[in-house]
Amino acid sequence: MNVLIADDEVYMLKILQAYFEKAGFRTFLAKDGEEALAIFYEETVDLAILDWMMPYKSGMEVCKEIKRSRDVKVLILTAKGEHEDECHALEAGADEYVRKPFDPQVLLLRAKKLIQRTDCVYIRNMRIDFTGKKVWLHDMDVQITNKEFQLLKILYEHKGQILTRDTLLDRIWGFDYEGDERTVDTHIKRLREKIGAHWIKTHRNMGYSFEENHE
Structure with a gap:
């Protein structure tokens, strides 16, 4: 399974890459929204994990474009904690929403469940x-x-x-x-x-x- 992980915090990318690759995933890393979309159109992605606040294009913008292109599962990461923010993410097409800070192992388990729910x-x-x-x-x-x-x-x-x-x-x-x-x-x-x-x-x-x- 291929997972795209996009976050402007490089240390976060490295941590998540280690967890997901140890679990058998192939990872693609992006430091901003434009890089995330470039990878999405270049590679076959089963799941996209997107930070909400990123340079150039936000995780929400990337999510909307991904959902317009293909039926790929999207998980949004955010430091925002308001209930309305979660609603906005789901309305944008996100399949899951995880607040920062989080346990990488818990995120991995949520990601696995998300992929298992897809019929494609x-x-x-x-x-x-x-x-x-x-x-x-x-x-x-x-x-x-x-x-x-x-x-x-x-x-x-x-x-x-x-x-x-x-x-x-x-x-x-x-x-x-x-x-x-x-x-x-x-x-x-x-x-x-x-x-x-x-x-x-x-x-x-x-x-x-x-x-x-x-x-």
């Missing part, structure tokens, strides 16, 4: 919507079919693991399906044509796996 995942230039059963590549709907989506979903849920053709047939087409393994190969081929061949690796005489960390 972003992997580099691909977005998978598990509720709508749609896939976007470079923000373009690839027009995936139901069976293709089911294949992608099960492979993604077991990413890095090899799933045999028999397993895929049973899980997607059902135990009573009378077709053969070539059905899986045909659908994998069509899926690769739509999302790119590099996501799905063929393991000869074994099956297929979803590979997130390809070159």
Whole structure:
């Protein structure tokens, strides 16, 4: 998972970077609002943690632009303590609001819960919507079919693991399906044509796996 952390206090960035990277996140750091947006448009971000008061563009302005562009979870950090400020943050589209000072470990736990609530995942230039059963590549709907989506979903849920053709047939087409393994190969081929061949690796005489960390 990729997290964008934007705060004009450098020591805060370093502390949060250490906590999130230890938890397995890939972090992108920004010292002001403009830098945060530049990273957002350059990288695939699953969560944005934004300080409210930043140079050039505030966390609120960045939040609004992010929400206009993609459905990415946003957590606002602020030293402001008024109830109205929290309302303003939520009205701007923020999904969570945390007051300073805070415990970095608590922030990490809140961030994890926030990501778990989303029905979409972003992997580099691909977005998978598990509720709508749609896939976007470079923000373009690839027009995936139901069976293709089911294949992608099960492979993604077991990413890095090899799933045999028999397993895929049973899980997607059902135990009573009378077709053969070539059905899986045909659908994998069509899926690769739509999302790119590099996501799905063929393991000869074994099956297929979803590979997130390809070159």
